Amino acid sequence: IMERIYLDNNATTIVDPAVRDTMEPFYCHMYGNPNSLHLFGIEVRPYLHQAMEQLYSGIGASDADDIIINSCATEGNNTVILGFYFNLLKDTRKKHIITTQLEHPCVRESCRFLERHGVKVTYLAPDRDGLITAKMVKDAITDQTALVSVMWANNETGIILPIEEISKVCKEQGVYLHSDAVQAIGKVKVDLQKVRVDFLTFSAHKFHGPKGVGGLYIRDGLNLPPLLHGGEQMGGHRAGTVNVAGTVAMGKAIELANASLDFENREVRRLRDKLEDALLKNADVLVVGKRELRTPNTLYVSIRGVEGESMIWDLNQNGIAASTGSACASESLEASPILTAIGADRELAHTGVRFSLSRFTTEKEIDITIEVANKAIERLRQLSTSY
């Protein structure tokens, strides 16, 4: 049987077995609704409390801040951006939001929805290094700007954005800052005692927790209307029965993720660099983003003469899971926005392939991937009409 190799961890990750074990008791043993006043409900509360403590500590949140448990970062990002519309933008003359062209579609599409309701949105374009700088943000702020939304790290390239500098600009200018930290937690230190953001979103399944549970951080004293109404859960910030098993799991997952940061930035980075160096030995191969400015597990490579989808297919035929940056829409492949933004020509912009490792990736898996990828590059270039 072909050995399967998973290198698409920016899409989702395996649940750490130690995290899975924490979920077990809440299915058939302690299954009460934590909002119930009877013993079945009361007995699960200490476990939720412990999970919340792990989450607060995991991102450096202060006790006075809020962390809302929700279903995922898509929900959290929608809650912030739509919530801003109802809370602030709708009633004041501040009708401007600044975000970037790098954001995940759940941020971009939430902003586009607001544009259809009279909000002006600036989508900052990355520079040739794939970066959004604090100066770009400062130059875009006007007296009508209410919110800046910039991701902590990009899911395609792993490029880490200067959130600390951007937060200082937002504080000086009196503008709220939201950061989508989905691709940062478990890869770089996210410490809100050091970096002041007003809203932060994350998803457990990106750091070896289960799918279907995420978190929304709201800094002390800030008010955001709920996206989901009709329950007193999370202090009214998010109606709906709490996902007890998922929340307990997410607490354990963030604790393990932070405990593994050194391993991630030493060993996982070493394996990522080994793959990257091997691919760069091929002619006309471009890696997006300076290595030291990327999350340790991610490699976004453009291979001239090789369509991203073709490369993914060849890898998949050999049991290796990776992904492309170019969104695929019907027959015509859209060029990768990030490759286009950094000035890649049209042909190059269709050649993006993303490899994203994890703490479970082994040296043998990388060695096999190097061998398979090099053979695929040779085979596909021989078939190419343009290379």
Ligand SMILES: Cc1ncc(COP(=O)(O)O)c(CNc2co[nH]c2=O)c1O
């Ligand atoms: C930066 C970022 N924000 C939000 C999301 C949405 O998270 P969810 O709500 O838990 O789904 C993702 C998922 N990113 C990817 C999902 O598949 N490939 C990806 O790169 C992401 O990378």
